[in-house]
Amino acid sequence: MRGWRCGTTVPIARAMTTDDPAARLAGVREQINRAARLAGRSDPIELIAISKTQSVPAITSMIEAGQHVFGENRVQEAQTKWPELLEQYSQLRLALVGQLQSNKAVDAVALFDEIHSIDRPSLIVALARAMERGRRPECFLQVNIGEEAQKGGCAIGDLPTLLADARAAELPVVGLMAVPPAGVEPAPYFALLAKIARDNGLSGLSMGMSSDYATAVTLGATHVRVGSALFGERA
Numbered sequence: 001m002r003g004w005r006c007g008t009t010v011p012i013a014r015a016m017t018t019d020d021p022a023a024r025l026a027g028v029r030e031q032i033n034r035a036a037r038l039a040g041r042s043d044p045i046e047l048i049a050i051s052k053t054q055s056v057p058a059i060t061s062m063i064e065a066g067q068h069v070f071g072e073n074r075v076q077e078a079q080t081k082w083p084e085l086l087e088q089y090s091q092l093r094l095a096l097v098g099q100l101q102s103n104k105a106v107d108a109v110a111l112f113d114e115i116h117s118i119d120r121p122s123l124i125v126a127l128a129r130a131m132e133r134g135r136r137p138e139c140f141l142q143v144n145i146g147e148e149a150q151k152g153g154c155a156i157g158d159l160p161t162l163l164a165d166a167r168a169a170e171l172p173v174v175g176l177m178a179v180p181p182a183g184v185e186p187a188p189y190f191a192l193l194a195k196i197a198r199d200n201g202l203s204g205l206s207m208g209m210s211s212d213y214a215t216a217v218t219l220g221a222t223h224v225r226v227g228s229a230l231f232g233e234r235a
């Protein structure tokens with residue numbers, strides 16, 4: 001029963017063993033609270049339920065269980081699922097966490113309250129123009145924290161310039177986002193992202209997914225993006 005002692009693994013596994021969305025949600029929230037206490041934190045931590053590939057009924061169950069913030073990785077998929085839900089439920093908040101093409105910037109700004117995947121100057125230009133229409137989603141700059149060829153995000157060395165561009169364009173930048181390399185201990189990458197944010201005067205940290213959100217919270221995550229631990233494995 002090693003997991004009982006090491007804390008982060010067992011309760012996540014327990015959250016996964018139930019089919020009840022409310023129980024899963026409670027389990028994840030409990031883990032976030034526990035990790036925050038461990039780190040001596042009392043600042044708010046936003047749980048983003050990543051609902052990509054999930055059906056409207058599955059999402060509705062999670063809303064009815066009390067979850068209000070959701071994340072999608074594709075603009076087009078979000079446009080098919082969310083307009084009716086946004087009409088039906090008030091107080092929902094939507095985050096875009098996947099790659100964004102500049103030609104979808106207007107659609108993204110119209111639908112989302114947070115955009116976590118800003119990683120290049122051309123996208124900053126497109127978003128700034130789209131925000132002239134009035135909506136101003138919170139912006140996160142995505143950093144390719146493991147310097148992986150296939151991953152989204154700007155190179156670590158390019159972040160200061162990208163941030164300067166975003167500030168010059170008056171985007172409402174609140175923080176940084178990253179997805180660490182798969183299959184290795186994520187903590188050093190979370191710590192590095194937190195340091196880069198601190199060095200650049202940013203307080204928002206979007207980091208941590210189903211397998212590592214508790215670790216991310218202990219290292220300062222202000223936004224965690226949790227999919228399968230809430231909804232079950234994606235098909």
Ligand SMILES: *Cc1c(COP(=O)(O)O)cnc(C)c1O
Nearest residue numbers: 050073097209210225226227228
């Ligand atoms: C899918 C996805 C998540 C959630 O992944 P899980 O492992 O299911 O929690 C988080 N962030 C991003 C960017 C994603 O694409």
